Amino acid sequence: MFDCVLHCELAWLGDDQPAHDVRIDVVQGRIDAVAPGTAAPPGAIALRGLTLPGLANAHSHAFHRALRGRTHGDGGTFWTWRDRMYRLAGVLDPDSYFSLARAVFAEMVQAGVTCVGEFHYVHHQPDGTSYDDPNAMSDAIAAAAGSVGLRITLLDCCYLGAGIAPDGTLLPVQPEQRRFSDGSAAAWAERVSARSEGGHVAVGAAIHSVRAVDPAAMATIARWAANHDRVLHAHVSEQPAENDQCRAAHEGSPLAVLNRTGALGPKFTAVHATHVDDTDVALLAAAGATVCLCPTTERDLADGIGPTELFRAAGVPITVGSDSHAVIDLFEEARAVELDERLAGGTRGNHDVTTLLRAATADGHRCLGWSDAGRIAVGNVADVTTIDLRSVRTAGAGADKALAAAVFAATAADVTDVFVGGEHVVAAGQHRTIDVATELELTIGELWHAVEAAG
């Protein structure tokens, strides 16, 4: 719990324009006062550029970072990519996952992310048996986040099957998926109930997808989430094949099935939602649910462009995630929501700049269950991210276009400072306690050696 006073050249307080000369007082890790138009008091930490609320990365599979560059030039489809991802998942253990996740989470923090939603399904040992501590893997991930100053919502994911059989039952998990499965939703609920939250860790529920969870299990998970007042995320309609199989087996789209089982509600987030239709969007809107788009992953995996014009028209909030971590750059994700709709629809200016910023901040935090984060406001946690407005990328836009410059010109490399709970975790563009690139190189290299050794 940290105390400090920040003084921001420009800070986004939620309006259409940033405020100038903003003093932010931090007491015990929370924002105690916000005063625009104020001179810097002695001892204040001066933040040049634009200070934003800390960014929320609403959908992450941390270990996928090890695939970056190693699969992205390859051919095939989502499904061939997945095979390689499974080989990697096969060699993880709590120690190696801690090391990898710590490096990946540090890359995120250095990119301005202060809270991540980790959609976590590598729970068990490779043969499917539980670790001595059934939550050893999620503990490792949570510890990794904490070690680099990142808040985390552990979206603990139920994963029970390998696809939908024609009769609507689930196909049994394949050998490489065994470690993802708790065997039943009841066993999942028991394990997750044993995981406490607090401090930098929140716990949410996740349904992997209609491919991996049957409707009865969905209902169990939805009940658990409702009873525990937790957020609930699910991969939804990422691929047309998933829709086809779901409709054939369950007489409804993935969202229709999720809705029937009670999953939809204000705490529900549909991840991807690339291949949803008007009816699906109406279900989301009626429930007050959220979508999480992962545009750089959807580009990489050839998923397609989601119907963001439908979400906008229906008032379904959009959040963003770096998902497979082909790229870790929330600015790129936010602008891609707009740019990919431009490609699909032929019109500019579909999503307001502030809407795109909210996707990466307040709306992202909300869908991860952090109601006291994502806005620079009194009482909220003191999580802020400052970007350089005078880098080679951002220079020239001017103060009155600072928000647009953040969304449309900045990259993760423009993040100069990050505070989490008032702690100064990134300064001068570098994480203060970890050499991120070196840790990534080391841990990823070791993992692939293990994959090779495993044959």
Next chain:
Amino acid sequence: MFDCVLHCELAWLGDDQPAHDVRIDVVQGRIDAVAPGTAAPPGAIALRGLTLPGLANAHSHAFHRALRGRTHGDGGTFWTWRDRMYRLAGVLDPDSYFSLARAVFAEMVQAGVTCVGEFHYVHHQPDGTSYDDPNAMSDAIAAAAGSVGLRITLLDCCYLGAGIAPDGTLLPVQPEQRRFSDGSAAAWAERVSARSEGGHVAVGAAIHSVRAVDPAAMATIARWAANHDRVLHAHVSEQPAENDQCRAAHEGSPLAVLNRTGALGPKFTAVHATHVDDTDVALLAAAGATVCLCPTTERDLADGIGPTELFRAAGVPITVGSDSHAVIDLFEEARAVELDERLAGGTRGNHDVTTLLRAATADGHRCLGWSDAGRIAVGNVADVTTIDLRSVRTAGAGADKALAAAVFAATAADVTDVFVGGEHVVAAGQHRTIDVATELELTIGELWHAVEAAG
């Protein structure tokens, strides 16, 4: 003309894999020897990471950089964006364009670009009269490139009209377009013929588009290019409206009209080519012509996704350009060729990694008329760009995936060193003679003050 010896940890010599421990001897600005698997001799400059041929940015309008962040959050279409661009163009003069272009070109060099194709149409004074030196503006641009170590092909652009009238004639230029027009193709040819090339400067021809050049003028320009053995570029089918107007007036697509007038050939490059069809692509292929895609601009301007699968199938080489400079990052452009096709087609691995790298290097240089650049090979100019393979973005891919990491993970921020003609122009990621961001901030700020003053 510089002499030095470089020693590259990894260098791409055109093969599917980079070579290790590559010694490159530079004599008088050219590559005199290339020796893979060689220890570093005393005095060699060690280049850690992956060394590529210098990048070619095949389509640029330098002054558009001043729009970055200032227009990209706006609504409307390509056409509303263009209005704002015209206001900016209206205040340029040779001095201010030199200053702006110098900063923009320095941003490019720092991003690893060693050769730019500047599609140049702001030739005259705002009222359309010639400067005392009719090539004062192109001289300013060429000098700006030279001042920061960048090779340039001045694609001097003929621009005569404001659109196609129903009878097939050109509408007269609008007041804000007067300074783009030479009045006739003959006058254009006379002016361009007076512009010498040599050293870091090549001169090519450009037809703005079927919207701005009538078929008779196209024929004059095509003859000029053929007689002078120069490259010829044209904006082609960027917008569906352009196709519709062209077909209505000329009974053919823009490429069909260009073909009739003799413009197509091995030195012809169709820029954008977003809305071309099979017949158009067959024309390009038969002519041995090239396309230049500008994916980040095409995203920003809501142009759409070009049919890269047709270019690939027909063997039409693809090059890339940053065009409006919403982004200056040739790695982003190269990967976007692939990623946007994935979005459109639903399949990964459409363009080989080496094809994408050639787009940004050898093919780009060739379409700009530099046959002795774009490959690390004996006799070529000593233009190379080194990227860090151990940054937060690139770490973990491993040496055998270094080329894929360059295309799919690297950004302009990963460029550590750039040599042009053996001169070390970028070191440790920074241009050695200009503070790029400061110059951008200064010159762009001054220009917008001028726009405001002009009312």
